[in-house]
Amino acid sequence: MGVTKEDVEAAITSALSPSHLVVTDTSGGCGASYEIEVVSEKFEGKRLLERHRLVNTALAPHMAEIHAVSIKKALTPAQAQPQPEPAADKPQA
């Protein structure tokens, strides 16, 4: 049995310090296929391709045993919460 969901979570957590991470095993139990949603400050200022590269790099040690990885979301904290902070960029009345 190859890579566990916990392995995937640990690899991404240590590389990207995500504020939100959902790893879903879509393989039906054999651990070869995962869907990933990740929110991380490290994505700030990076295009989608570069964000996916960061995730791929984090998973590189496991990729030989994973058949399929689908990165459903790779967002910055700001994108994950579209409402601006109350005091962030508009003066309060």
Added chain:
Amino acid sequence: MKGYPDAPRCGFSALAVKVLQQYGVPISARDILSDLKLKETVKAYSNWPTFPQIFIKGEFVGGSDIILSMHQKGELKELLGDIAQKGEENGSS
């Protein structure tokens, strides 16, 4: 990709083809399942671990997650620009 546009051999490859076909662009596909050397060479060239890999106007764009996301955000239409033959709502499959 895995297989060919009219006979994809992987759901992700099928998805990428389906997205690109919405734009009526000419697709030049190579099957990496039948050519291991090509597979390893392309992986090293693009520094990307999985297939399909989509290149537009010679530039590596990403895998199926990225092409789908760009399609949904309207970025793919922009990138394809003058080579897109028809609108994205006019796909005939």
